[in-house]
Amino acid sequence: MAALSEYGTVISELMVADAVTDLTVELLNGRSARSAYVLFERRSDPVEPVSCYETEGPTPTREDATTRLESSLTDRQLTALRTASSANCFE
Incomplete structure (x- = not known):
């Protein structure tokens, strides 16, 4: 795996x-x-593929990632993240 x-x-x-x-x-x-x-x-015992599906998904943008992150955080976590970011704690 x-x-x-x-x-x-x-x-x-x-x-x-x-x-x-x-x-x-x-x-x-x-x-x-x-x-x-x-x-x-x-790397394993005999393998028999049953099906294969190919899809094209949209390439996530930075804004999409930011929106998903912000929506998954609590208000307190988001405030802490923004405070740390404005204090240049991240490169």
Whole structure:
């Protein structure tokens, strides 16, 4: 699993039942599904891909990231972050 993470994948689901493992991953940074499959196959028991979906998502902007971060923080956390930022605590 660490090799997949280092390759640039995000494991979104992992289920094991009756000696069968269902693994769902998201590939980041333009990685190909085929190369991820080859990497996984080299490091595990026989692998049988069931499906592959490719989607193009919008590239997140700095404003999108800021909005998501601010909405996930409490008022107190946001105030502390803004105070630290204005005091040049971050480079």
